[in-house]
Amino acid sequence: MTEFKRIGVLTSGGDAPGMNAAVRAVTRSALLCGVEVMGIYGGYQGLMDDDMKLFRSKDVAGIISHGGTILYSARAAEFKTEEGMQKAIAVCKKNRIDGIIAIGGDGTFRGATDLSVRGIPTVGIPGTIDNDISSTDYTIGFDTAANTIIELIDKIRDTCESHARCDVVEVMGRNEGDLAIQSGLATGAIAVAVGEIPFDEEAAINRIRVAREHGKRNFIVVVAEGKKGYAEGFTKRIEEQTGVESRFTRLGHVQRGGSPTLRDRVTASLMGQYAVDKLFEGKSDIVICERKREIVAMNIGFALSVDKLFKGKLTDEEKAKISKADFEKMEAICAERRAKKMQLYNTARITCV
Numbered sequence: 001m002t003e004f005k006r007i008g009v010l011t012s013g014g015d016a017p018g019m020n021a022a023v024r025a026v027t028r029s030a031l032l033c034g035v036e037v038m039g040i041y042g043g044y045q046g047l048m049d050d051d052m053k054l055f056r057s058k059d060v061a062g063i064i065s066h067g068g069t070i071l072y073s074a075r076a077a078e079f080k081t082e083e084g085m086q087k088a089i090a091v092c093k094k095n096r097i098d099g100i101i102a103i104g105g106d107g108t109f110r111g112a113t114d115l116s117v118r119g120i121p122t123v124g125i126p127g128t129i130d131n132d133i134s135s136t137d138y139t140i141g142f143d144t145a146a147n148t149i150i151e152l153i154d155k156i157r158d159t160c161e162s163h164a165r166c167d168v169v170e171v172m173g174r175n176e177g178d179l180a181i182q183s184g185l186a187t188g189a190i191a192v193a194v195g196e197i198p199f200d201e202e203a204a205i206n207r208i209r210v211a212r213e214h215g216k217r218n219f220i221v222v223v224a225e226g227k228k229g230y231a232e233g234f235t236k237r238i239e240e241q242t243g244v245e246s247r248f249t250r251l252g253h254v255q256r257g258g259s260p261t262l263r264d265r266v267t268a269s270l271m272g273q274y275a276v277d278k279l280f281e282g283k284s285d286i287v288i289c290e291r292k293r294e295i296v297a298m299n300i301g302f303a304l305s306v307d308k309l310f311k312g313k314l315t316d317e318e319k320a321k322i323s324k325a326d327f328e329k330m331e332a333i334c335a336e337r338r339a340k341k342m343q344l345y346n347t348a349r350i351t352c353v
Contacts, residue, residue, distance in 0.1 A: 003098075004030075004033075004035045004098045004099055004279070004280055005035060005036065005096065005098060006035065006036040006037070006038060006095070006096050006097055006098055007026075007030055007035060007036075007037055007038070007097060007098060007099045007100065007101065007276075007279065008037070008038040008039075008040045008047070008052065008092070008095075008097045008099070008100045008101070009023055009026045009027065009037060009038070009039060009040065009055075009071070009100070009101045009102075009103070010039075010040035010041075010043050010044070010046065010047060010071060010100065010101075010102055010103070011023065011043060011069040011071045011072070011073055011102075011103045011104060011127065012043035012044055012073055012076075012102060012103070012104035012105075012107065012108040012111065013043070013073060013104035013105040013107055013108050013127075013128060014073070014104075014105065014128060014129070014130075014256060015067075015068045015069050015073055015256055015257075016069075016127045016128050016129050016139070016140055016141025016142075016144075016145075016256065017067040017068075017129075017140075017141050017144035017145070017256075017257070017258055017259065017260035017261070017264055018127065018140035018141050018144065018260040018264030018265060018267065018268040019068070019069040019071075019103055019127045019140065019141070019268070020060075020063040020064060020066045020067075020068070020069060020070055020260075020268075021063075021064045021140075021260060021264065021265045021268035021269050021272070022103050022125050022127060022140060022268040022269070022271060022272040023039070023060060023063070023069070023070065023071060023103070023272070024060040024063055024064050024269070024272070025268065025269040025270075025271075025272025025273050025276075026101050026125075026272040026273075026275060026276055027039070027055050027057070027059070027060045028057060028060065029272065029273045029276040029277070030276050031055075031056075031057055033276070033280060035280070036054060037054070037055045038052045038053065038054055038055065038095060038097055039052060039053050039054075039055045039059065039070075039071055040052045040071065040100075041053070041071055041072050042071075042072050042073065042074040043071075043072070043073045043074050043076060043104070043108075044074075044076040044079040044084075044088065044111050045074040045075070045076035045078075045079065046071075046072070046074065047079075047088045047091055047092070047100075048076065048078060048079060048084055048087045048088045048091065049091075050091045050094070050095070052095065064260075064265055064269075065259050065260070065265075066259065067144070067256075067257045067258045067259055067260060068257065069103075073104075076111075079111055080111075085114055085115070085118060088115065088120075089115070089118055089119070089120060092120050097120070098121070099120065099121040099122065099123075099279050099284070100112070100115060100120060100121070100122045100123075101122070101123050101124075101125065101272075101275050101276065101279065102122060102123070102124050102125070103124075103125040103126075103127045103140075104124070104125075104126075104127050104128065105126070105127070105128040105130070105132070105133060105139075106132075106133055106304065106307055108124060108127075109124040109133075109287050109300050109303065109304060110300075110304065112124045112285070112287075112300060113285050113300040113301060113304075116284045116285035116300070117285070121279060121282075121283075121284035121285075122284060122285065123275045123278055123279050123283070123284065123286055123287070123288065123297075124275075124286070124287035124288065124300060125140070125268075125271045125272065125275050125287070125288050126138075126139040126140060126271075126287065126288070126289065127139060127140040127141055127268075128140075128141055128142075129141040129142055129144070129145035129172065129173075129179070129255060129256055130142070130172065130173045130174050130176045130178070130179065131173075131176060131178040131179070132173065132174055132175065132176035132178070133287075133303070133307060134306050134307040134309075134310035134311070134333070134334065134337055135287065135289050135298055135302070135303035135304075135306045135307060135333065136287070136288075136289035136290050136291065136298075136303075137289070137290050137291055137292065137293075137337075137340075138267060138290040140264055140267055140268045140271065141256075141260070141264060142178065142179070142264075143260075143261045143263040143264050144258055144259075144260045144261045144264050145172070145179060145255045145256065146179055146182055146183050146186070147261055148254065148255050148257075148258055149169075149171050149179060149183040149187075149251060149255055150183055150186050150187055152169075152251055152254070153169055153183065153187040153189075153220055153222070154187065156169065156220065156249060157187070157218050157220055160217070160218035160219060160220065161217050161218040163245065164217040164218070164244070164245065165218065165219070165244065165245045165246065165247060166190075166208060166218075166219035166220075166221065166235075166238050166239070166242075166244045166245070166246040166247070167219070167220055167221070167246070167247050167248075167249055168221045168223060168231050168232075168234055168235040168238070168246065168247070168248050168249070169220060169221065169222050169223070169249045169250075169251060170223050170224075170225055170231040170248070170249070170250045170251065171183060171222060171223070171224060171225065171251055171255065172225055172251070172252075172253075172255050172256070173224050173225060173226060174225065174226060175195055175196070175226040175311070176196075176224075176226065177192075177194025177195060177196055177197065177224040177226060177341070177345075178341070179224065179255075180192055180193070180194050180222045180223065180224035181194060181224075181341065181344050181345050181348060182344060183222060184220075184222035184348050185344060185347060185348035185351070187220055187222070188220070188351070188352065189220040189221060189222045189348065189352060190204070190207055190208055190211065190219050190220060190221060190352045191204035191207065191208075191221045191222075191349075191352065192221070192222045192223075192345065192348050192349070192352075193221070193222070193223045193224065193227050193230065193231075193234070194223075194224040194226060194227060194345070195224055195226035195227040195228070196226070196341075197341075197342070197345055199227070201234065201237070204221070205237070205238060205241050205242060207352065207353065208238060208242050208244060209241070209242045212242060212243075212244055219238075219244060221234070221238070231248055231250075232248050235247065235248040267290065270295050271288045271290075271295060274288055274295045274297070275288050278297050283297060285299060285300050285301070286298060286299055286300060287299075287300050287303045289303070302326065302329075302330070305318065305322060305326075305330060306330045306333050306334065309330050309331070309334055310333075310334045310337060310338075
């Protein structure tokens with residue numbers, strides 16, 4: 001087992017509320033074990049550029065309530081090359097970094113596994129508001145973003161009620177519809193449209209028409225950004241076919257900011273400490289996941305394959321390399337995720353009437 005004297009922690013990809021809580025937990029858990037921590041600024045780009053600082057406990061004091069990431073984030077195309085990898089490894093050796101904990105999305109985990117196979121033990125923690133990492137039930141930042149959306153839609157509804165309008169609200173999530181489905185359910189949206197589930201536009205418009213005839217004045221439709229180019233056109237069709245004045249609102253990056261909720265602070269802290277524990281146990285090339293409310297570790301290669309399988313991106317060549325037992329486990333995880341999503345979507349559709 002590797003004896004750790006100093007580890008690095010970085011955040012990569014899109015920022016997410018709760019990342020700072022994870023950085024705090026990683027730092028203080030490692031320091032408690034007598035292991036030094038280097039805070040790496042700007043993700044993998046900062047690792048290649050040797051942009052880092054030795055963290056003390058006071059460096060992470062008070063950050064648990066802050067949104068964004070104190071370690072910043074950046075794109076790092078060079079890191080995907082062998083030259084970039086070797087540059088990062090040389091920086092690790094120069095700074096006597098024995099292992100790394102990387103917080104971010106699927107791109108972050110691909111970088112983590114590349115470091116692991118080259119001799120730098122690395123553990124990933126899922127941090128993204130999109131909740132689009134299929135191997136874990138939950139990603140840090142989702143709850144805060146969803147609550148931000150709810151707050152904003154509630155404000156929009158006030159104006160809709162005053163002017164007897166419909167507002168079509170586009171929310172983030174990349175190609176994952178969880179933010180749209182859950183925020184739509186929580187705000188009583190009359191319709192929710194996401195890219196991965198067929199949407200009955202005619203039925204939605206008819207619901208608006210019937211509800212208006214019964215005296216309803218406000219209407220909210222939530223559309224996921226993964227249903228590309230759809231929301232604005234749908235807004236026009238609603239007004240044309242129902243006579244209800246309709247507006248389109250894209251919430252944008254306000255969804256990624258703000259103080260993290262209790263769930264994100266707690267989940268990030270649990271995952272951060274667990275990541276340190278696993279790294280010090282000699283585990284590497286793993287991602288920390290939440291599965292059925294339990295914090296567990298999963299091989300990154302397995303996790304990335306689950307994600308590809310769920311999103312229909314797993315090639316026949318990749319599938320042929322996976323054992324039958326592992327593939328069955330992957331299928332079970334994907335089936336659970338689809339069932340949960342459909343349950344939420346159906347509840348949102350049924351209760352909107």
